[in-house]
Amino acid sequence: MTAFGYARWAALATALVNTEPGRRHPDLLTAPADLAALLRAHDEPEPVDPDGTDLRDAREARKAFSEIFDAAPTEAALATKLNALLARSARPRLVTHAGVPLHLHVDAPGSSWGGWLAASGAMGLALLVAEHGADVLGRCAAPDCRDALVRTGGGPARRFCSATCASRVRVAAHRAAARAQGRGGNPAAE
Template identity: 45%
Template sequence: MPGTQPDFAGRSARDAVRRAVALLDVLLAEDPSPDSVAAVLVEYGEPRPQLSAREVAELRAAALELREVFAAPDAASAAEVLNALFAAYAGPPRLTAHDDNFGWHLHVDAADDGPWGAWLITSSALALATLLADRQTVPGGLCASPSCGKPFAHLGGGSPRRYCSSRCATRERVAAHRARLT
């Protein structure tokens, strides 16, 4: 069928949240490089961008704002943060296919060629809000390990997670066990 891009068909809010978490992981690290940020964008289906240091700084500032959604203690608090992000950055909803390079999908940023920071906030906030509305719970959290604190997404069923990975959970469980022994 002309105009369809099967490689990009079926993009979902979950995929956009996974991309947001991966970008936040890179952007919240100390001094992220343009190449490391571009690699994450490419991994999640974006065309290879040529990012400047200024654009990476803009994306990092956006990541710090998005981190507050993951830090929210409950759905109402997360919704409040998301609504504030929409009020500050979003425009009217619009459908775009990016010059037929991607399948049709929803955007709430101002333009396809807008600033990277606004794109990260609006695309991530839209996906996080969709998950919050669908599941009626916070769409993610921050790792409970004091040595980590990375954002993570709640994408599956089951009880809410406290840690970003099994590695952090195991490290904290072992530390608690050792503390009880002493």
């Protein structure tokens, strides 16, 4: 497993945003079981036992993360949103448990799962932005998707969240061009 540490926190924050209802799916975070599934899908060790309070706080964190992705890549707006979330959720400290070496906890002691998501996700996204720049965070360019995405690979900035979205948009563009030709339009003039 390579994704422990802040990359995993950032991935969780991104996945949390993408549970928001959109044109392609309903709200995917409406029950504590949905939150448990999200946490387990990101290798959160047991016990994973969220309740209604955790769900409420996770939905609040989702809204904050969504606004952060919307603010990117404008540096000032992104920093303002991220700093506000860090200020109200994060309290980084070194922790030791029996048999576990010193490690970093980012949330305040006694936080709910949602509070943990807010703090760890905010720290994960902040470290990503500090390392890669403000356009490391973005949204899928497919108008019917708009999922949050993280661009850490090299090469040109990724526009789509997935190959599925990229090919769907490409096919739609081809069809539109073909329709324009069928009507006797001249796509070359567009």
